Amino acid sequence: MIKIVRKEECTGCHGCYNVCPKKCIDMNFDEDGFLYPSIDSSKCVGCGLCEKVCPIIHTVEVENEPIAIGCYNKDEKIRMESSSGGIFTLISELVIQSGGVVFGAEFDKNYNVRHSYVDNIQDLHKFRGSKYVQSTIGNSYYNVKQFLEQGRKVLFSGTPCQIAGLKRYLQKDYDNLICQDIVCHGVPSTYVWEHYKKFIANGRRISGVKFRDKSTGWKTYSLQIAFDDGSSYKDIGNENSYIKGFVRDFYLRPSCYECKYKTLHRESDITLADFWGIEANEPELDDNRGTSLIFINSESGKSIFEDIKKNIIFKIVDIEKAVAFNPSAFKGALYNKKRSNFYKKYEKIEFDLLINKLIRESFKNKMISYFINEKLVIKRQLSKIIFK
Numbered sequence: 001m002i003k004i005v006r007k008e009e010c011t012g013c014h015g016c017y018n019v020c021p022k023k024c025i026d027m028n029f030d031e032d033g034f035l036y037p038s039i040d041s042s043k044c045v046g047c048g049l050c051e052k053v054c055p056i057i058h059t060v061e062v063e064n065e066p067i068a069i070g071c072y073n074k075d076e077k078i079r080m081e082s083s084s085g086g087i088f089t090l091i092s093e094l095v096i097q098s099g100g101v102v103f104g105a106e107f108d109k110n111y112n113v114r115h116s117y118v119d120n121i122q123d124l125h126k127f128r129g130s131k132y133v134q135s136t137i138g139n140s141y142y143n144v145k146q147f148l149e150q151g152r153k154v155l156f157s158g159t160p161c162q163i164a165g166l167k168r169y170l171q172k173d174y175d176n177l178i179c180q181d182i183v184c185h186g187v188p189s190t191y192v193w194e195h196y197k198k199f200i201a202n203g204r205r206i207s208g209v210k211f212r213d214k215s216t217g218w219k220t221y222s223l224q225i226a227f228d229d230g231s232s233y234k235d236i237g238n239e240n241s242y243i244k245g246f247v248r249d250f251y252l253r254p255s256c257y258e259c260k261y262k263t264l265h266r267e268s269d270i271t272l273a274d275f276w277g278i279e280a281n282e283p284e285l286d287d288n289r290g291t292s293l294i295f296i297n298s299e300s301g302k303s304i305f306e307d308i309k310k311n312i313i314f315k316i317v318d319i320e321k322a323v324a325f326n327p328s329a330f331k332g333a334l335y336n337k338k339r340s341n342f343y344k345k346y347e348k349i350e351f352d353l354l355i356n357k358l359i360r361e362s363f364k365n366k367m368i369s370y371f372i373n374e375k376l377v378i379k380r381q382l383s384k385i386i387f388k
Helices: 015-019 076-081 087-097 121-126 140-149 160-170 190-201 241-247 254-258 299-311 319-325 339-345 351-386
Strands: 025-029 035-039 067-073 101-107 113-118 154-158 177-182 206-213 222-227 232-236 270-274 292-296 312-317
Touching: 015 025, 015 140, 015 160, 067 076, 067 087, 067 299, 067 319, 087 101, 087 121, 087 154, 087 177, 087 270, 087 299, 101 121, 101 140, 113 121, 113 140, 140 154, 140 160, 154 160, 160 177, 190 222, 190 241, 190 351, 241 351, 270 299, 292 299, 292 319, 299 312, 312 319, 339 351
Parallel strands: 101 154, 154 177, 177 270
Antiparallel strands: 025 035, 067 292, 067 312, 101 113, 206 222, 222 232, 270 292
């Protein structure tokens, strides 16, 4: 029977939930808004499958030589609807045209995020665009296996820990499975997202969400929320309180602070990311409409790239230089000491006010620490002069 001793050691991947033959594992939210397995011991038969498929218990070291490529889709419409270069759509179309199925993260009717699947190109729009909240896997791993056993090609798109969860669940390799992960900063809390939606909606019903609207540019993207009364909310990303709290790590899942999957050597076939810093690396690919940085991690990934490259503008790049401006590719999120303070107050204080207050306090503390350190350095230097 699987036991979560430290919350940092559970990614919420749903592998144990999907594999349990007695269906005695439920995924329940904790007080911070993250899903964890809950076991009904009266139904458990002690088969040990839940432990066998846990990606944290059974980590895998990957030895490969990934190829980094800067690129974007030639189809400007798809590109502008995507977070970066629109490469996910090209891979997905390839799979669907072969009779396959695509799994990805979509908004449900309440604009929370869940994994589901589509087998037609018209529905791929559901999976396009970033979604800065943890996606609920549900029965997706089970459904993936059913399609694979039927001989259908499957593309599974998710975070690196979700890919690891799927691979441990399947317990064997499938030639008809393609795994595509993302360079992930971390996954925010569902409860915090729910609270923020209510704060912004102010009684209105949400009819659309874009975390990365490009109408203000790819680099200065906007969070945009539409409402059924025809009104909308729009805020530049680095000025928006939800995005600021996300990038400052106030409400990430505990496992994100000890992420075991941030590496340049990944289990996926293809990794997708924003090519941040492109103006310094490859300015000829930079038009501020979105450029992807992709890693080709396997022979399967190479084959896919060969099939889509006629539809993209691309250039092979130095992987070390390319990720210099995107440390989330290889480094976990830093635990923010203000996290517990945020959780104590976020339901009591107006969201914008709380985030800005915590940021100001963090800046103030940094400056105090800086001046204290500078003072100590000066004291040490003076003491050397005096006692020479």
